[in-house]
Amino acid sequence: MLEIKNKLPFVEDTSLHDIIKVCQTPFYVYSQKMITHKVEMTKKILGKNIFFSVKANSNQAILKLMNSLGIGADVVSVGELKRSLDAGFPPNKIIFEGVGKSKEDLIYAIQKNIRLINTESLEEIKLLQKLALEKNKIIDIGVRLNPNIDGGTISKISTGKKTDKFGIEINEIEKIVNLISNCNNLNLIGVSCHIGSQISNIDAYKNTFIEMKKAADKFMASGINIKHVDLGGGFHVSYGKNDPKFRIEDVKSELDSQFNSSKYELSFEPGRYLIAEAGILVTSIINTKENGGVNYLIVDAGMNTFVRPAMYNAHHDIETITKKTDNSIQYTVAGPICESTDIFVRNILLSKQTVGDILIIRNTGAYGKVMSSTYNTRSLPAEVLVNKENFAMIYIPEKIEKNIEEDIIPSWL
Template identity: 35%
Template sequence: MHHFHYRDGTLHAEAVPLTTIAEAVGTPCYVYSSATLTRHVRAFADAFADLDARICFAMKANGNKAVLRLVTGLGAGVDVVSGGELALALAAGAPADRIVFSGVGKTEAELGAALQAGVHQINVESEPELEALDAVAQHLGVRAPVAIRVNPDVDAATHAKITTGKAENKFGIEWTSARAVFRRARTMDGIALKGVALHIGSQILDLAPFEAAFLRVRDLVALLRADGVAVERLDLGGGLGVPYHAGDETPPPPTAYAEVVRRTVGDLGCALTIEPGRAIAGNAGVLLSRVIYLKEGITRAFAIVDAAMNDLMRPALYDAWHDIRPVRAPSAGTETRLLDVVGPVCESGDTFARDRTLPPLVAGDLVAFMTAGAYGAVMANQYNGRPLVPEVLVDGDRFHVVRRRPSLDDLAALEDLPPWLLREWPCPRR
């Protein structure tokens, strides 16, 4: 469920017309719904209410400080995957003892920052990382709270670029090596071994891969306890999908996901961590854009919009589908046509949709790319000299720009000329 609906013929974010935001902020821009974010956090919290479970929002899905402030204010923690995300989460007011630090390539500086901040848990993904963390923790005179991430070799049946739990993926410690690594960790002076972590992928629409992975973890817990290794916590990761393509994708609700958790590992006496990201933020946001031109080709017709692949990378990166809705609802009985919806970036890959059935569009029309609240703004870049787009948070009938659009002067200010180019301008001929 989300809170983007037509009222009086205009698409609204909660009670705010998207036309009002476009006039005030310009396009393209991201628009997030507080009501949708709130509903999704509470849906997960309610689904796990009878278990000793904490919900940690996967910040890689949407790292905006206002979004983090909202979800942590509802009681959620945060899952971070870099020192930068850790710093931003703390700046947003996330309590350090509700932060989990995941990620396959943490540096010693990042590990030190996490320990000094006092995070709840560090998910270790390799033996070299375990050794590095032990050394950093001993240097700081602390013991690092650790869950060791295992790779259960389970196919999540999702896109190859976002599956993380198969043996050939870079994440976690191989299943067959896990027991030895746990035994080694137990002997380290700088490591406070807490439990097991896993994550098998993203945009998962079937509960069967979760069940297979959780049953493997259950078996591992039994083996570890037989080895004398205490297992207090299970970090089950995230990965529950969202419906990008209405009718073709029907992900299970959090209640069904929680039932799998309850049935497989709920009786192990472990504190649980769940790390949804996309499922909380995905359809809580849209990318608002304006049509620049309609281009009629010999074989195809193109709607060229002012958003581009640098603003929303998912279609170019994953061939991902986003519903595209005109902000002004077409009249009943309006004929549709097939359009390619493309951006202005100088790449053929800058294509949002091919042969999409849409009502007739004209230059100046506003369109909304739906379900863009996750892996949208966080993956954006400034290719072709295009500034990052603003982000707007809506709450009922009010809205606020929670990240402004950088100016072209801001872009130029990030770079500096070496002194010899300043002295030798114009450049001498060679």
């Protein structure tokens, strides 16, 4: 989404240097045009029932944009539910799931009359029945099934194997049916699944669709009128040239083959796919040093700003916008955090860099700012949204010194 025009970096029609003048690094920049393009393209290929996975990026401006593009919201906490309602998503376009919803979370969701609460355990179904009865309501629910499918992604973002903590094992349908038959306040109308993130293997999608179709049919045969089949998110985004190829059109072909002529309303919950490529992280070099033959560029973004490389070993392309020489130097780009794992990339070739130069970390629109923290007592990053030649700050962090006032000193100190 970052383009070089006349040797200058632009996001859409906005010069990145204009943003840098008013916004202190490190900060995230998102392109409205690119988000819009990804959402429209996904809707065109997979149909209108797309629910943005809010966990990927929950900035209020981004949620408002997603809502204006006509998609729904998939939330995994009451915080995300409140944010989505606040951003204007109609309650009937919000799905609430998550493996650990508390009683208070469920009561809040019941009161808001959202489209579906997707339950993830038999215990949760029992609790929901009790709460719905107490509130004298009949509510629509779904069950998240665990289809026991290995999506072929890294174990830290795999969610669809039977030993993973998510969903109810798909071979427990009979138990669910028996339980639901005694739950007069629950209307089971949906089945859902999500086997993990960064899934590129088309066979994993195919096997998931086969299992989910079978599961929905089994519920139907037991007299439960399943309307919605929610097939999760997880679409693969290419973070670098070594990533496997993925085409969402291939997912659609499998969908058509497996759900051919069935009457279920099919939906998806993508997060990363809709926004990862629409974001960059802009960071300044604050120090350069050579240790044991390694040329370090120390930047002001750290694992507290963007945790994916440290947490998942994720690769993100990094480039400079200040190319001064043609001679490339091998650099390792590291953050300022006192942790050895605070490294963004090792041994990349960049033109010679000096303190104050700017680096761009690509494809950081998803699971970026939402996972940032104040670790090492450092400020959160700002966020900027670009729309053609306009840009707006959509998050301005408080000065970290303010946090000092939030702590409470007990009387004995």
